[in-house]
Amino acid sequence: MANVSIRELAIDFGTVSVLKSLNIEIQSGEFIVLLGPSGCGKSTLLNAIAGLTDISSGQIWIGDRNVTWEEPKDRGIGMVFQSYALYPTMTVEGNLSFGLRIAGMNKDEIAKRVDRAVQILQIDPLRKRRPGELSGGQRQRVAIGRALVRDVDVFLFDEPLSNLDAKLRTELRVELKRLHAGLGSTMIYVTHDQIEALTLADRIAVMSGGVIQQFAAPKEIYRRPVNRFVAGFVGSPS
Numbered sequence: 104m105a106n107v108s109i110r111e112l113a114i115d116f117g118t119v120s121v122l123k124s125l126n127i128e129i130q131s132g133e134f135i136v137l138l139g140p141s142g143c144g145k146s147t148l149l150n151a152i153a154g155l156t157d158i159s160s161g162q163i164w165i166g167d168r169n170v171t172w173e174e175p176k177d178r179g180i181g182m183v184f185q186s187y188a189l190y191p192t193m194t195v196e197g198n199l200s201f202g203l204r205i206a207g208m209n210k211d212e213i214a215k216r217v218d219r220a221v222q223i224l225q226i227d228p229l230r231k232r233r234p235g236e237l238s239g240g241q242r243q244r245v246a247i248g249r250a251l252v253r254d255v256d257v258f259l260f261d262e263p264l265s266n267l268d269a270k271l272r273t274e275l276r277v278e279l280k281r282l283h284a285g286l287g288s289t290m291i292y293v294t295h296d297q298i299e300a301l302t303l304a305d306r307i308a309v310m311s312g313g314v315i316q317q318f319a320a321p322k323e324i325y326r327r328p329v330n331r332f333v334a335g336f337v338g339s340p341s
């Protein structure tokens with residue numbers, strides 16, 4: 104668990120300003136959804152927190168550490184992408200343990216963590232399968248498992264359910280909520296889907312054009328949108 108503090112974060116790609124002096128304070132253990140239309144800078148913000156993109160100015164703090172210039176692997180975060188990014192030739196177990204083996208963790212500890220992750224994500228029967236033998240939902244569980252075994256403080260999700268069909272999306276949403284309740288980790292979840300935001304978030308940050316327009320509890324955003332953009336974007340949760 105850790106709070107995440109984004110301070111005056113700006114990111115330019117060439118002459119294009121993608122994030123504009125953005126500030127956001129995320130409490131330890133909160134489930135935050137970054138909601139906004141395609142191209143508004145959600146992935147860029149998430150990548151910046153993960154250390155996967157160069158920033159132009161500003162700071163990123165996780166807990167009491169200024170991680171702005173820390174390596175991604177040192178930040179205590181785990182990231183789950185829309186596409187699964189699993190190692191196709193490794194089994195589920197192999198995919199879950201790979202990073203820990205690279206980091207030099209001892210075998211017993213690795214086994215313990217993998218066991219725990221497959222229990223939590225209910226993929227125990229799939230341990231010996233390879234990604235090609237899994238459904239989309241199962242692959243995404245494995246992808247979440249890879250963050251889980253690392254015992255991270257902060258989970259980052261970039262539209263993790265958008266490749267799945269509607270029924271599976273609903274199922275995994277419920278599981279993510281359960282996971283969050285069980286772990287109490289800080290979770291930052293990117294989507295352009297209002298329903299997803301509404302059902303998952305403790306607080307929603309509505310973004311457009313590299314700026315956070317409103318950051319509040321779902322109810323507050325729907326009842327009292329601060330401007331026309333927010334009203335229009337969340338307006339009809341039909």
Ligand code: ADP
Nearest residue numbers: 116117121139140141142143144145146147148
């Ligand atoms: P979102 O995730 O909200 O759809 P992104 O963060 O991916 O948006 O992108 C925000 C804007 O930045 C878009 O206009 C996109 O084209 C631009 N962009 C993203 N990555 C790069 C890059 N590496 N180089 C140049 N422009 C980029």
Ligand code: MG
Nearest residue numbers: 145146147261
């Ligand atoms: Mg994106």
